Amino acid sequence: MEYLEFELPIKELEEQLQKCQLIGEESEVDVTETCKQIEKKLDEAKKDIYKNLTAWQRVQLSRHPNRPYTLDYIKAICGDTFLELHGDRNVKDDKAMVGGLGKIGDQSFMFIGQQKGYNTKTRQYRNFGMANPEGYRKALRLMKSAEKFGVPVVTLIDTPGAYPGLEAEERGQGEAIARNILEMTRLKVPIICVVIGEGASGGALGIGVGDKILMLENTWYSVISPENCSSILWRSWEFKEQAAEALKLTAKDGKRLKVIDEIIKEPLGGAHKDREATFVAVSNAIVKSYDQFKNLSPKELVKQRMEKYSQMGVYKD
Template identity: 80%
Template structure:
């Protein structure tokens, strides 16, 4: 397990607990009470740290290398029923964007999402979860297929942003994202979006329009990352923590501003501490949303979605 800087007190206590248990196993010394005291202190320390996280600390948790990614959720929720589909039928297959058909709780869904890598090799293979235009066009192709056959869509969002390379811009990155937003607004099938990690900029919006949009507790959703905001406003990354607070990018902030529908609670310490619980809770929210949307007529579904997004934001005329 890797630890973030603010998690070091937890690491120290867990190391003490491990040593205490080893002493008990390798000698005749009774260390039961000592281990219980350390366990109690460890639990108290975890609660104190994770119940008072700053915005920047939540950003750090959303990027934790042990955190489950899109394909981890798909494997856990769909099992062997997932059939991955490839290509945008225009240029090539983008490995940063995955998608296909799968069953969650016995219901068929078209599932799409950004995928990061677990090590250096797979991170390069997946382009660090930064999709190119062909990735968004693949996602749109799959969503239109789902619309044709009346299959609901689930999107898992986890990206530091759309790929900003020159070749992506040459192939129409901005147009691809804008096209997805337009088509998702009027897609004639239910869309359930779940932010499972980072939700950065247009890269997230490109698959983020939904009838229900959920955020896991330790995720963020913003037009810009704290580091980029800091570098623009202060010409340095040193103010990233201040930028994270100002951007109001946490799940709690997003719900308060009515930009997402609900927050999916995570196990103490984050989704990576207890993956099975995180998967089960996420599945419950997806199926709850599906049960709320499945009986709506197509016209009412699209109209409600349009109304939802047209009401976002505050302004004066």
């Protein structure tokens, strides 16, 4: 079990509880009451810490190494029905962007999302979840295929940003993301976007335009990461916590500012604490969202989507 810095009080109490239980098992001393007291303190500590998380702490939770990634969600939600599709039919198959057909119940969906790695080797293989232009072009190819056959699209967003390398820029990173944004606004099938981890910059927007935008409780969605914002404004990463607050990047901020439509509640402590419950919650949210749009005609669907984005940022003085 890995603990974040703000979770250390929980770690200490859990270690105390384990020691107490071990004493009870190895000796004839009755430690039931002591264990109950520690358990009570542990429950109170968890509630106190997780119910009052700062923006930066939520950013840390969104990056937790044990947190489920895109393929974890897809395999849990679709089971054996998922068929991964590869390549952009132009350059190559970008391993940071995954996608394919899968079913929830009897309904088919085209799933697309960024995939991170679990260890050093797979992180390099997946390019740390940072897609190249061919990744976004693969995503667009899959969306167009879904449109052709009337299959709704689900995108799972989890990226620190699009890959900023020289070769990515040479192959048209900006154009690929811009093209996706344009095409997603007028795609004639329902699009449901779910932020499952990090939603950073254009890397997230490249698959982030939809009829319904959902965010898991401990995720973030912003034009820039807190560290990079801090380095630009203060020439140092030391102000990342201050930057996280100022950026208004949490799910609650997004809902209040009408950047997103709905927050999916996570188990206490984050998605990694109870993966199965998180998978069920995401699956239910996708189905519920699809039910809202499945009876709309393509023309009505596109019109509503365009109106939704046209109204963003409008305010009365």
